[in-house]
Amino acid sequence: MRLAEEGADIIAADLCEQVASVGYPLATPQDLDETARQVRALGRRVFAVQADVRDYAGLAKALDEAVAELGRLDIVSANAGILSHGTADALDEACWQDMIDINLTGAWHTAKAAVPHLIAGGRGGSIVLTSSGVVMKGTPNFAHYVSAKHGLVGLTRTLARELAPHWVRVNALHPGNVDTAMLRNPETLRLFRPDLENPTVEDVSAEFQKTNAMPIPWLDPIDISNALLFLASEEARYITGVSLPVDAGYALI
Amino acid sequence: MAGRVDGKVAFITGAARGQGRSHAVRLAEEGADIIAVDIAEDIASVRRFYPGATEADLAETVKEVEALGRNIVAAKADVRDYDALQKALDDGVAQLGHVDIVSANAAIWIFGDLAHEVAEQDWQDLIDVNLTGVWHTAKAAIPHLIAQRTGGSIIITSSTAGLRGSPRAVQYVTSKHAVIGLMRTLAMELAPHSIRVNTVNPTGVDTIMIQNEATWRLFLPEVAYPTREQAAEVFTPTNALPIPWVEPRDVSNAVLFLASDEARYITGTTLLVDAGYTLK
Numbered sequence: 001m002r003l004a005e006e007g008a009d010i011i012a013a014d015l016c017e018q019v020a021s022v023g024y025p026l027a028t029p030q031d032l033d034e035t036a037r038q039v040r041a042l043g044r045r046v047f048a049v050q051a052d053v054r055d056y057a058g059l060a061k062a063l064d065e066a067v068a069e070l071g072r073l074d075i076v077s078a079n080a081g082i083l084s085h086g087t088a089d090a091l092d093e094a095c096w097q098d099m100i101d102i103n104l105t106g107a108w109h110t111a112k113a114a115v116p117h118l119i120a121g122g123r124g125g126s127i128v129l130t131s132s133g134v135v136m137k138g139t140p141n142f143a144h145y146v147s148a149k150h151g152l153v154g155l156t157r158t159l160a161r162e163l164a165p166h167w168v169r170v171n172a173l174h175p176g177n178v179d180t181a182m183l184r185n186p187e188t189l190r191l192f193r194p195d196l197e198n199p200t201v202e203d204v205s206a207e208f209q210k211t212n213a214m215p216i217p218w219l220d221p222i223d224i225s226n227a228l229l230f231l232a233s234e235e236a237r238y239i240t241g242v243s244l245p246v247d248a249g250y251a252l253i
Numbered sequence: 254m255a256g257r258v259d260g261k262v263a264f265i266t267g268a269a270r271g272q273g274r275s276h277a278v279r280l281a282e283e284g285a286d287i288i289a290v291d292i293a294e295d296i297a298s299v300r301r302f303y304p305g306a307t308e309a310d311l312a313e314t315v316k317e318v319e320a321l322g323r324n325i326v327a328a329k330a331d332v333r334d335y336d337a338l339q340k341a342l343d344d345g346v347a348q349l350g351h352v353d354i355v356s357a358n359a360a361i362w363i364f365g366d367l368a369h370e371v372a373e374q375d376w377q378d379l380i381d382v383n384l385t386g387v388w389h390t391a392k393a394a395i396p397h398l399i400a401q402r403t404g405g406s407i408i409i410t411s412s413t414a415g416l417r418g419s420p421r422a423v424q425y426v427t428s429k430h431a432v433i434g435l436m437r438t439l440a441m442e443l444a445p446h447s448i449r450v451n452t453v454n455p456t457g458v459d460t461i462m463i464q465n466e467a468t469w470r471l472f473l474p475e476v477a478y479p480t481r482e483q484a485a486e487v488f489t490p491t492n493a494l495p496i497p498w499v500e501p502r503d504v505s506n507a508v509l510f511l512a513s514d515e516a517r518y519i520t521g522t523t524l525l526v527d528a529g530y531t532l533k
């Protein structure tokens with residue numbers, strides 16, 4: 001929505017299915033339709049497609065079709081990610097593998113599918129990988145998530161160097177906790193209030209706020225979108241290879 | 254269309270020329286009024302490398318901001334002189350009503366000696382301006398920001414030299430590292446007041462600070478009379494993107510982003526505007 005507000009057409013991909021190791025409901029085809037509807041309501045074009053970032057061939061095919069329809073590709077937001085939890089010694093193999101496959105390999109697939117279009121376009125481009133504030137510290141119960149999000153930093157820095165000669169910039173965003181379904185679900189909330197069987201968002205607000213330097217419990221999605229917009233825009237034309245925290249000072253404390 | 258910092262007032266040090274003027278103009282373009290200070294004089298230890306800004310330079314900044322239809326209060330003040338700096342800011346706030354954005358930008362560049370050979374005065378002048386001057390700038394502004402109870406954004410200009418060493422520039426590298434420590438501490442102290450504190454960390458910027466023969470010679474020691482073109486050739490491979498340096502406006506765009514409400518929860522960070530310099 002934020003990029004469309006500022007004039008971009010959108011290629012929107014989402015799995016729109018559940019992943020077994022994830023304990024909260026993932027997006028549905030109806031959610032993707034709603035994204036498409038909202039982009040169109042802004043007067044922008046949208047190519048929405050169900051695709052799995054784990055499936056490189058499927059993702060690349062979807063992107064190729066979308067670029068053929070919309071005519072070009074300039075901005076890439078490798079945003080798809082999941083959350084699950086367990087101490088490192090207790091994580092089961094599938095839980096680890098789903099995480100790495102989606103949150104790390106999925107981002108590489110996204111870049112891999114996009115780079116040929118960006119280079120062929122000859123106008124440079126901006127790739128933004130959504131890493132996480134957890135990269136600034138470890139976080140108990142999330143060894144697989146923290147590992148994947150650290151991996152994205154290495155991927156960002158390497159892509160940035162490989163693609164700089166083509167004027168393709170590559171940066172990482174490091175959000176703190178963001179008020180989305182990934183956070184706003186009983187399983188995640190219970191991690192912060194293990195004393196309650198069914199904690200509400202209000203119950204965990206104080207615990208979340210303690211993790212930030214600024215006096216807020218979490219960020220809104222628009223805050224991450226604004227940072228994405230900045231990195232995607234010409235105003236950031238010489239910013240590449242950076243890790244930009246959007247975290248209310250989470251990394252400071 | 255509403256500007257991105259409409260209704261805000263920005264306090265900018267080193268505003269007579271270079272990045273400081275560019276920040277003033279860019280923020281004014283997006284709706285901010287400006288409190289501009291500059292020493293507008295030579296500093297003896299710097300003069301052998303490049304001339305200081307002048308009162309005419311500061312007047313040009315005033316003219317360019319006013320041409321955009323914004324208000325500006327400009328004063329000749331030295332960031333090393335806390336009382337003078339505070340007075341300049343207080344006068345500006347009295348005239349413009351408040352202060353919301355602080356760009357601690359004033360800095361000098363003295364270089365060429367190995368660390369153990371640096372003259373006492375060269376070290377002292379640089380640390381006084383580039384580090385203590387930044388603390389003074391924050392110290393003068395923070396009481397206003399807290400009293401207003403409307404948050405605020407302090408942006409300190411560090412450098413890629415704040416994250417990397419660089420031979421024959423020990424006092425500069427030390428000062429630019431130190432302001433990151435200052436930023437991180439201020440960010441923690443001021444977060445409860447919703448005042449954000451960040452640094453911008455540019456690679457070389459196309460201003461007189463690097464565009465002078467002495468600086469070019471540092472990178473081209475074998476050339477008697479180096480040129481801007483020769484400097485560009487040796488600067489380019491230090492960046493990942495194929496450019497020798499960035500423009501002041503590129504840093505201003507990063508300052509604008511951090512100053513705006515679009516960055517309302519970004520604090521404590523070092524925002525590189527470095528064309529990939531630190532990747533290499």
